[in-house]
Amino acid sequence: MTLKFLVLSSLALLTNAHMAAFHKAMYCFNGTASGQVNYNNDDPVSPLWMLKKSDYWFHHVNQCDDFPPAPGDFLELPAGSSFTVEVAANRGVTSLSFNGQFATDWGDGGNHPNDYSVANLAGAPLSSSGCIGNPNMHTQNQSMAAGTAFAISYQSDISQVTMDNLAVFTVRYNTPWKRVTSYDVPKDMPACPADGCTCAWVWIPNGCGEPNIYMQGFKCMVTGATSTTPIATPKPPVWCEEDQSTCTQGAKQILIWNQAEGNNIAVSGFDLSGNPKSPAYNSKCGFQDGEGFHALVAIGNVVSDTSPQEHRMTSLVHRPLPPQRLQQLLHHPHLLPPRPHQLLDRLHQLWRHRLLHHPHHLLHHLLHHLLHHT
Ligand SMILES: *[C@@H]1O[C@H](CO)[C@@H](O)[C@H](O)[C@H]1NC(C)=O
Numbered sequence: 001m002t003l004k005f006l007v008l009s010s011l012a013l014l015t016n017a018h019m020a021a022f023h024k025a026m027y028c029f030n031g032t033a034s035g036q037v038n039y040n041n042d043d044p045v046s047p048l049w050m051l052k053k054s055d056y057w058f059h060h061v062n063q064c065d066d067f068p069p070a071p072g073d074f075l076e077l078p079a080g081s082s083f084t085v086e087v088a089a090n091r092g093v094t095s096l097s098f099n100g101q102f103a104t105d106w107g108d109g110g111n112h113p114n115d116y117s118v119a120n121l122a123g124a125p126l127s128s129s130g131c132i133g134n135p136n137m138h139t140q141n142q143s144m145a146a147g148t149a150f151a152i153s154y155q156s157d158i159s160q161v162t163m164d165n166l167a168v169f170t171v172r173y174n175t176p177w178k179r180v181t182s183y184d185v186p187k188d189m190p191a192c193p194a195d196g197c198t199c200a201w202v203w204i205p206n207g208c209g210e211p212n213i214y215m216q217g218f219k220c221m222v223t224g225a226t227s228t229t230p231i232a233t234p235k236p237p238v239w240c241e242e243d244q245s246t247c248t249q250g251a252k253q254i255l256i257w258n259q260a261e262g263n264n265i266a267v268s269g270f271d272l273s274g275n276p277k278s279p280a281y282n283s284k285c286g287f288q289d290g291e292g293f294h295a296l297v298a299i300g301n302v303v304s305d306t307s308p309q310e311h312r313m314t315s316l317v318h319r320p321l322p323p324q325r326l327q328q329l330l331h332h333p334h335l336l337p338p339r340p341h342q343l344l345d346r347l348h349q350l351w352r353h354r355l356l357h358h359p360h361h362l363l364h365h366l367l368h369h370l371l372h373h374t
């Protein structure tokens with residue numbers, strides 16, 4: 001039997017599969033059978049619904065958390081930069097099996113249009129709930145994809161990770177989508193203990209089937225850390241789509257929803273688009289796209305959201321600009337003022353208005369500025 005046959009026969013079973021983030025530092029990388037390597041591993045992809053905490057926590061329902069990554073394998077989180085995982089339905093269609101020969105742009109090893117959607121399936125099937133079926137991303141199209149996130153605990157031992165020491169630090173809106181997915185790392189992430197940190201990939205789809213949650217573990221470590229401020233005790237997120245001022249500020253817990261115990265969010269009724277409310281790693285529950293700027297600015301026991309550095313910078317503010325003008329600057333950096341003080345002021349205003357979600361935006365603006373004004 002060839003490897004190809006093994007892969008194809010396993011792909012035939014993918015129709016009911018869901019998604020996980022694959023990386024060699026994940027728990028149950030080789031599957032959940034002791035001493036065996038399952039190159040077509042899909043053990044971490046199954047959704048979690050109405051389970052006891054002991055079962056949903058790090059996907060213990062099939063013992064995934066009992067199979068740590070090989071010693072020395074860590075998901076590296078470069079402070080102020082980004083890291084990449086492969087979001088797929090099966091390890092067989094990632095670069096981590098069969099030399100990547102079955103990997104495509106998509107998490108099912110198939111080829112789909114760039115603007116893949118229920119209106120542009122190009123021959124792929126619909127799921128039973130009328131959404132994209134392959135891969136089973138629980139969405140109608142990219143814009144409806146609910147968002148996925150990573151959380152971190154500064155505990156090396158997975159058994160010591162609790163809701164109170166596991167904080168969401170990065171969110172990617174409109175995912176799961178393509179296989180290769182990157183997440184930004186806040187620059188203020190402190191270093192992990194010598195044996196590393198424990199991370200979790202989490203996802204709650206927006207409808208398209210049973211209202212499940214997803215959670216799987218990784219061994220991770222922050223590289224290039226300069227901050228030594230520990231992360232704050234995370235607080236439960238709340239539904240705040242209608243009024244962003246009511247969102248939980250600062251470090252947030254992962255969302256536990258529709259489980260038999262330990263839920264930290266409950267919703268009823270409909271969201272602003274008229275669909276049943278589904279908590280998610282997006283603005284509906286106060287999560288920003290990109291790095292958890294919010295989460296890590298409000299670290300430690302900082303009570304004010306203005307750091308001493310901000311106080312110093314505030315003195316540079318000349319004139320608050322209206323939001324439209326800030327948006328304009330964001331998209332037309334050549335309009336940034338040439339004088340350093342004014343430039344700093346504009347960048348600071350963009351930052352305060354949370355318009356600079358990604359540090360590379362800031363870099364981009366600065367480089368552009370330097371090229372054109374020096
Ligand atoms: C997974 O299997 C490979 C052999 O293919 C081995 O090198 C690696 O250490 C295994 N990882 C774990 C976590 O068991």
Ligand SMILES: *[C@@H]1O[C@H](CO)[C@@H](O)[C@H](O)[C@H]1NC(C)=O
Pocket residue numbers: 117140141142143144
């Ligand atoms: C995505 O799907 C939603 C729900 O079906 C729909 O309302 C929206 O118009 C679609 N967006 C695009 C860009 O196709």
